[in-house]
Amino acid sequence: xxxxxxxxxxxxxxxxxxxxxxxxxxxxxxxxxxxxxxxxxxxxxxxxxxxxxxxxxxxxxxxxxxxxxxxxxxxxxxxxxxxxxxxxxxxxxxxxxxxxxxxxxxxxxxxxxxxxxxxxxxxxxxxxxxxxxxxxxxxxxxxxxxxxxxxxxxxxxxxxxxxxxxxxxxxxxxxxxxxxxxxxxxxxxxxxxxxxxxxxxxxxxxxxxxxxxxxxxxxxxxxxxxxxxxxxxxxxxxxxxxxxxxxxxxxxxxxxxxxxxxxxxxxxxxxxxxxxxxxxxxxxxxxxxxxxxxxxxxxxxxxxxxxxxxxxxxxxxxxxxxxxxxxxxxxxxxxxxxxxxxxxxxxxxxxxxxxxxxxxxxxxxxxxxxxxxxxxxxxxxx
Numbered sequence: 001x002x003x004x005x006x007x008x009x010x011x012x013x014x015x016x017x018x019x020x021x022x023x024x025x026x027x028x029x030x031x032x033x034x035x036x037x038x039x040x041x042x043x044x045x046x047x048x049x050x051x052x053x054x055x056x057x058x059x060x061x062x063x064x065x066x067x068x069x070x071x072x073x074x075x076x077x078x079x080x081x082x083x084x085x086x087x088x089x090x091x092x093x094x095x096x097x098x099x100x101x102x103x104x105x106x107x108x109x110x111x112x113x114x115x116x117x118x119x120x121x122x123x124x125x126x127x128x129x130x131x132x133x134x135x136x137x138x139x140x141x142x143x144x145x146x147x148x149x150x151x152x153x154x155x156x157x158x159x160x161x162x163x164x165x166x167x168x169x170x171x172x173x174x175x176x177x178x179x180x181x182x183x184x185x186x187x188x189x190x191x192x193x194x195x196x197x198x199x200x201x202x203x204x205x206x207x208x209x210x211x212x213x214x215x216x217x218x219x220x221x222x223x224x225x226x227x228x229x230x231x232x233x234x235x236x237x238x239x240x241x242x243x244x245x246x247x248x249x250x251x252x253x254x255x256x257x258x259x260x261x262x263x264x265x266x267x268x269x270x271x272x273x274x275x276x277x278x279x280x281x282x283x284x285x286x287x288x289x290x291x292x293x294x295x296x297x298x299x300x301x302x303x304x305x306x307x308x309x310x311x312x313x314x315x316x317x318x319x320x321x322x323x324x325x326x327x328x329x330x331x332x333x334x335x336x337x338x339x340x341x342x343x344x345x346x347x348x349x350x351x352x353x354x355x356x357x358x359x360x361x362x363x364x365x366x367x368x369x370x371x372x373x374x375x376x377x378x379x380x381x382x
Contacts, residue, residue: 169312238267316361
């Protein structure tokens, strides 16, 4: 079975957040939204659902819960029960609900930086103490400073974990993940694990859900997942939390507090189709994304002098180090001079001003266009 990831689809005028932020002459490569059609089996499932003319409030059906349970077992050998799944209109509401429900005002919330801006900002919504913990870069990889993590979590609190990591593309291996989780258990801290990019790992890697490490770790872990990134259906606003501790599940779910609503009917149906029918499409997508990643790595090394990058192990996001360019504002430079819209590094960390994030989840022609524009802008500097 073959799938088309090369066709460039016109997205101007569709209400796309990604393609609406900048003028039409700017190529947007910023937000984590791929420029591929959603799998045809999902589109077909939505058409079929729309044959029924009622679009009232909806709840997850047994077949959706069963599809998620089967998918988690098939991909990760992780056994969960249907009732342990809490449906949400996004991962972001999920980690905010968990913080609100579980962390006391005097406790710390640790965020490894650089990190996804909503994760960085979440502790501030609840007036919680945020500790930003930088990774240790070693030989092109990023490691968690375990001693510093242990110190930051004294007295409990929570770790906001991003795995696979956004924006570094880091996929935690079992040894490091277990060491991190064991420290959280030792300090009676919660693990709030954003695993939205779980399906998108490269070079044969397989994601390890934090809660799958042991029953004891599962008792203190809130896992947040979604079909939105891997199957490119983020606009349908559907995700889920897996909370295996029943009492914790009740506490977190109660933190909706009139702010976090139920999930829409089409998002639920798209998620069911994704996990039960779109597996072949996902496998083909990962092959395409890995080839795009390799194409970008080669281009950075050979065509974009002054820029370096660590090879992403997962996601479709590249973290570009522009410190060799001598620019005050790399994101602003490429926006103005190359007409390429990238994510600014400062959104991900106070020390990340020399970085930009680039989304390579797009047809190869668009990736090459973005690289070529950046290459021309650097040559024009002389």
